[in-house]
Amino acid sequence: MIVLSIVTDALKNLKSNILRTGLTMLGVIIGVAAVIAMIAIVEGGQVWLVQSIERLGTNLLFVWKKTLTVQEQRKFAGRSTGLQYGDALSVRQQFPDLVAIPMIEFNQQLKTGDREFSGEVTGTWPEYQEVRNFRVEHGRFLIQSDLTEWKRVVVLGKEVAEKLFGSESPLDREVKIGDQRFTVVGVMKPKGTVYGTNYDEMVFISATTAIRRFQGEDTLRRMIVHVPDREQMDRVTQQLHSLLVQRHDGVDDVRVRNQGDFLNAVDRTIWTFRIVLGGVAVVALLVGGIGIMNIMLVTVTERTREVGLRKAIGARRRDILLQFLVESVTISVIGGCLGIVSGIGAAYGFGGFVAQSMPGGGDWGAVVQPSAILIAFSFAVIVGVFFGLYPAVKASKLDPAEALRYQ
Amino acid sequence: MPFLKAFPFQSNRGPSISNARVRSNRKPIIALYDISKTYHAGEVSIHALSKIDITIDSGEFVAIVGQSGSGKTTLLDILGCLGRPTAGEYWLDAQNVEFLSDEELTTIRNQKIGFVFQTFHLLPRKTAIENVQLPLQYAGLSSSAQRTHAGDLLKRMGLGDRMQHFPTQLSGGQQQRVAIARALVNKPAILLADEPTGNLDSRTGQEVLAMFDQLHQGGQTIILITHDHGVAQAASRRITLSDGQVVSDEAQDRSSPRMDGAEQP
Secondary structure, eight states, X not given: OHHHHHHHHHHHHHHHTHHHHHHHHXXXXXXXXHHHHHHHHXXXXXXXXXXXXXXTOSSEEEEEEOOOOHHHHHHHTTOOOOSBHHHHHHHHHHOTTSEEEEEEEEEEEEEETTEEEEEEEEEEOTTHHHHHTOOEEEEOOOOHHHHHTTOXXXXXXXXXXXXXXXXXXXXXXXXXXTTEEEEEEEEEOOOOXXXXXXXXXXXXXXXXXXXXXXXXXXXXXXXXXXXXXXGGHHHHHHHHHHHHHHHTTTOOOEEEEEHHHHHHHHHHHHHHHHHHHHHHHHHHHHHHHHHHHHHHHHHHHHTHHHHHHHHHTTOOHHHHHHHHHHHHHHHHHHHHHHHHHHHHHHHHHHHXXXXXXXXXXXXXXXXXXXXXXXXXXXXXXXXXXXXXXXXXXXXXXXXXXHHHTOO | OHXXXXXXXXXXXXXXXXXXXXXXXXXXXXXXXXXXXXXXXXXXXXXXXXEEEEEEETTOEEEEEOOTTSSXXXXXXXXXXXXXXXXXXXXXXXXXXXTOOHHHHHHHHHHHXXXXXXXXXXXXXXXXXXXXXXXXXXXXXXXXXXXXXXXXXXXXXXXXXXXXXXXXXXXXXXXHHHHHHHHHTTOOSEEEEESTTTTSOHHXXXXXXXXXXXXXXXXXXXXXEESOHHHHTTSSEEEEEEXXXXXXXXXXXXXXXOSSOOOOO
């Protein structure tokens, strides 16, 4: 009853100055929309990153040469060899349960008659197909005899095949990689871009051929290890590391990371984003709150005589306080609702924008969580109460006799 | 229900004030003893009221007359419980107001005092009936009871067809009638009117004063504050203030009041 009439009064007053109310509300709307959109985009980014990492293949360990610190360089005194082809062989020998593949990556030009393609060539093992879950569509992948005989055979990614051969079948055709003649034995299935890597632009040759014909030395940039039992990840990470250090005569120059480590890194990154973007959004909301306070102070001054009259005919301090507080909270509640709608709209709009403009960003949709909406909305209401309190208290403390005669 | 408690005319709670000024066999509704009010403006003290003694009985129609600066606005504030005296005692309806909290004074204003102002003081965004409902709302009545009481009163005052109008859609006289209805709706012990005809043309002013006369006949205690001796003529007793002191306090024949502001001889 009395609360209802206070709310009706507040709505009437806000309606009577619709432009001013709208502009004040805009501050809250932008603040709430920013909070919701920021959270949704960051959450969406996290989901996208985690999916991307998981799509690299499951249960994987990544081994690569560590960048040594100055102290470590001095300590190892040039004895660091980095990751070597022999390490991969040794892992295969020592851990028959694991599937380890070396990755030798270098840039080269591929040519067929009048067409050419410049890109990265990967020297690896036949197991690559299983480890990365990336398979051939036509022909075959690398086989063991390609390794032992250093064969000059090549498997092309879908896009590379199309660039070099158009619609013709590339199988058994000849390709020049650098100045060496290779025979195309297979074409990969299309896979697209995952986490910044366009798998359709990859070119595979035998690891031994890569070392012998292109690299000249048997260092590896990295090695990927598939661990069949996920429970064993941490233990295998340890064992792998000690095996490699032992092989390197005690020189600790390799790093072994599993997906969990990457996921943790993503988590840390996401938290940084949350804090920074959340902070920006909260600042926007606070600015909106200051707008409310500003306009409520103006309103109180404008309505001094009204306050005087209300007090004269029986309004207690809390009645006046409530009246103005309800008005500021009404601004923040309505602003909050409109902010939720526009925030969700902005978040999905962003998702669509990323899907179209960012390579491989197709899956980065915004994730609007109910908790984010709740947080943003409660924050808006708190802002309305907090910034409405001072003007309302000011109004409630007006002296009735003076207020009545205020000009 | 506070609404009924505030009904002044059957009040048996008359104070037993043994003061010389108490008029025989009538109950004083207002008693001021030695009321002073001093304002401090920096180093200077302004004595707005000094040692005022006034007793007003229930049912009286009193005009308080004075030029601007005579202290009548300060007296109005004290009588209306809008301000407190610096010294002295104020008894309203057998209650010493001196020791009441701000909140209790608010309740007194709501229950016992009906204000009528020169500038009407109607809330512009509320309809006539909503303006009249306001004191009932603060008294805590249900909204249906508010509407019933306010509606009845407006009908009795001849504004039955103007209840849903906003103040800007009403003439000055109608606005003042709505304001009087608002003042009366809680059945106050005293009706306190501050220059009620000041913003009205003389004919409408006469109508308002005629309404006061009618209310007086019905037993309503009325205090009319004005600078206009012609308007004061409507009352049956005239208290004249000058420089914060009562200079005369006399009964007068109630004649038809004059609105031209001319002094009565």
